[in-house]
Amino acid sequence: xxxxxxxxxxxxxxxxxxxxxxxxxxxxxxxxxxxxxxxxxxxxxxxxxxxxxxxxxxxxxxxxxxxxxxxxxxxxxxxxxxxxxxxxxxxxxxxxxxxxxxxxxxxxxxxxxxxxxxxxxxxxxxxxxxxxxxxxx
Numbered sequence: 001x002x003x004x005x006x007x008x009x010x011x012x013x014x015x016x017x018x019x020x021x022x023x024x025x026x027x028x029x030x031x032x033x034x035x036x037x038x039x040x041x042x043x044x045x046x047x048x049x050x051x052x053x054x055x056x057x058x059x060x061x062x063x064x065x066x067x068x069x070x071x072x073x074x075x076x077x078x079x080x081x082x083x084x085x086x087x088x089x090x091x092x093x094x095x096x097x098x099x100x101x102x103x104x105x106x107x108x109x110x111x112x113x114x115x116x117x118x119x120x121x122x123x124x125x126x127x128x129x130x131x132x133x134x135x136x137x
Contacts, residue, residue, distance in 0.1 A: 004079035009090040011072040016093045018052065018068070025049045026117060033124045046126040050117050057114040060107040 002010075029049070032040030039045070059066060076084065085091045 004075045005081070005086060005090070008072045008075035008079065009085065009087055009093070011068055011075065012085065012090055012093045012097075015066075015068045015072070016097050019097050022049065022053050022056070022113070025052075026113070026120070029117075029120050029124070033120070041124060041127045043126040043129045046121060050114075050121060053110065053114045053117050057107075057110040060103075060110045063103070 025045075026049070029040050029046070031037075056066075058064075076082075076086075085094050
C-alpha cells in the first residue's frame with residue numbers, strides 16, 4: 001500500500017515531532033514559569049516531557065542507536081537505497097534533526113538538557129493529579 005521510502009519518511013517526521021516536543025516543550029515550560037501559565041505545571045505533560053529526554057540521554061549514555069533511526073534506515077535499505085533519504089521531505093527533515101558531530105558531544109548535550117528539564121521540575125514542580133485542591137465556598 002505505502003512504499004518503504006514513504007514509511008521511512010513518515011518515521012523521520014515522527015522523529016522530528018519527538019525532538020520538537022522536547023525542545024519546544026522546554027521553551028514553553030521556561031516561558032510559562034516566567035508568565036505564570038498554569039498549564040505548564042500539568043503533571044502528565046511534565047512527566048512525559050522529562051521521560052522523553054531521559055530516554056534519549058539513557059540511549060546516548062548506553063551507546064544505543066535510537067530505534068526510530070534504525071527502523072528508518074532499515075526501511076530505506078529495504079527500498080533499495082543505501083539508508084539515506086531520497087525524497088525532498090526526507091532530506092529536509094534529516095537536515096533538521098541529524099548533525100555530524102562526535103558521539104560524546106551529543107551525549108553531553110542530551111545529558112545537560114535532561115538535567116535542565118529535571119531542574120525545571122524542581123524549580124516549578126508539577127501539580128500532582130491526585131492531590132485535592134482547596135475549593136472556594
